[in-house]
Amino acid sequence: MTRRNRVSAATPTVREAKSMTVGGISILTPEARTRTEADAGRRGLRGIRARWALSADDHRRANAARRVDGERHNDYHRPLATLTDRGYAGPGGGRASVVPATPEWRSTTVQVAGLWPFSVGAAAPTVGTPVGTHYITGAPVHFDPMSWFLRGYITAPIAFILALNGFGKSSLIRRLVTGSVATGETVLCMGDTKPDYRDLVEKLGGQVIELGYGYGSINPLAVGALGSVIGQLPDTDLRRRVAARVEAGQITIVAGLIELVRGSRIADYEETLIAAGLRELYSPASRFTADSPPLLSDLLAVISDGADRLRQFAEEDDNPSYRASTKMLRRSLRALIEGPWGEIFDRHTSTPLDLNSPAVCVDVSRIPEGDTKLLAAVLMTCWSEGFGAVAAAHALADAGVAPPRTFGVVMDEIWRVLGVGEFMVDRVDALTRLNRLLACWLIMCSHTIKDLASMKALGFFERARAKIIGPVGPDEIERIRSTVSITETEKLLVTSWAAPRPPTDDGLDGAIVRETPPGTGCFLLKTGEAAEPGIAFRMTMTPTERESGIHNTNKRFDHLQPGGSVADGTRSSTTEDGEHRTSAEPGAREVGR
Secondary structure, three states, X not given: OOHHHHHHHHOOOOOOOOEEEEOOEEEEOHHHHHHHHHHHOOOOHHHHHHHHHHHHHHHHHHHHHHHHHHHHOOOOOOOOOEEEEOEEEOOOOEOOOOOOOOOOOOXXXXXXXXXXXXXXXXXXXXXXXXXXEEOOOOOEEEOOHHHHHHOOOOOOOEEXXXXXXXXXXXXXXXXXXHHHHHOOOEEEEEEEOOOXXXXXXXXXXXXXXXXXXXXXXXXXXXXXXXXXXXXXXXXXXHHHHHHHHHHHHHXXXXXXXXXXXXXXXXXXXXXXXXXXXXXXXXXXXXXXXXXXXXXXXXXXXXXXXXXHHHHHHHOOOOHHHHHHHOHHHHHHHHHHHHOOOHHHHOOOOOOOOOOOOOEEEEEOOOOOOOXXXXXXHHHHHHHHHXXXXXXXXXXXXXXXXXOOOOEEEEEOOOHHHHOOOOHHHHHHHHXXXXXXXXXXXXXXXXXXHHHOOOHHHHHHHHHOOEEEEOOOOHHHHHHHHOOOOOOHHHHHHHHHHOOOOOOOOOOOOOOOOOOOOOOOOEEEEEOOOOOOXXXXXXXXXXXXXXXXXXXXXXXXXXXXXXXXXXXXXXXXXXXXXXXXXXXXXXXXXXXXX
């Protein structure tokens, strides 16, 4: 017999059963129990296992005996109701003939017992312009200052956007501008420094005004849009009030320009002389009118030659003392006229504001980056001109000449003005307190709260009822926490957005790949100073926005791409056959081939 046959003969064809079932419980068969009892008398591990098996079998046999005894007395098997999708059918089953909808309630986390505090807000309001999706739940999030103010979510339509550069602050503002124009509001982007909003305003059919050396000028002594509507007002008292406001605005702007030139504050009597000079220029005996306004050089001539008429405003007794007291003022005006600033401020306004446009953008990107004082002066003048135009529209509405309107003002790069000097804070502070009176929303934007170094400048951030915080560093978030409550989870979330993606070797094979920072378009919306959590959301671009290219702030690098752009959120590569492809990042739309 071969070895294979011997093995086959020794192997049983039917495996002996070691257990059987009694009353639904598995116990050892008599043969298996006999063998186990024999093994239990042995020493070693085999005996220990046998004794454990006998003990377990004794317990099973006892339970099986009780169960079999219970079946004889009919106290074990009981009829059960049939389970259906509407509950158990039958007596005592509780089957529901109608399945009602699950009740739902919407309330704050403070009102919902057991769910407070949340570390990150899960609310996703649908009031206002769609700005993105909730960072955690994926629900759509809507926001704009005016809509939330009208619904009572915030007490003033002011928003402050704070984030590091390159993470989508301007893209978010462009989305808010687009939503406001769609609802019929007129948006003023007064002082576009990069420019960030010019392309959008052109797409919306708005007005673009260029300011800079050789491009355009703005006359601070012009009456502006507010002064141009005085003749349309039927009420004499209303015309007088508007004229007084126009004069006050002119004095404020001229004083601000002088402070920028000097680097120090202007004296009180010098402001009085400026006011007296303006009244002299616009007097009925003068040749200047609202249609043909004077220039800064004309104001200097009046102050220099008008000692007999203006001496009383300086409280000087004779002409020599008047000339001595006004020497510094005349020097400052001369610097505005003869210096490089005269190209912009000692000229007639090249393009007046047209409030019939859906949006207005004043492009100041032609001003050199290093000329911070000139840029601050132009921004301050543009903001004053914009608020004056808004006041003009309201004056016409109050007189019943035109329908009521609402506006929006974007004050981007606010740090450029505040960084010039402490004396500029008061000028900007006066402009930012008029939004509710002028029925306009206001958006301010900066990179860090350190730009608001003084307590008065910090008030810009505090007065903003909606604070939108993008990716920032750990030190910055601690500074923000001194003004608004930030939970630890929100702190970790915001700082993680600012962390760059680890560099890889992608693109070394010849393909050009631009990685999008993970925190691009991520923001935290806070609407109060209390401990309520904010709303974290991620802004996503629509196909129309991608195709229009309005969010591409890297156009200067387009020549480095073979046939494509380096707009955020895209990957560019060149295939082996020379075909250029541009695809979107994960979760974004493919923008073309």
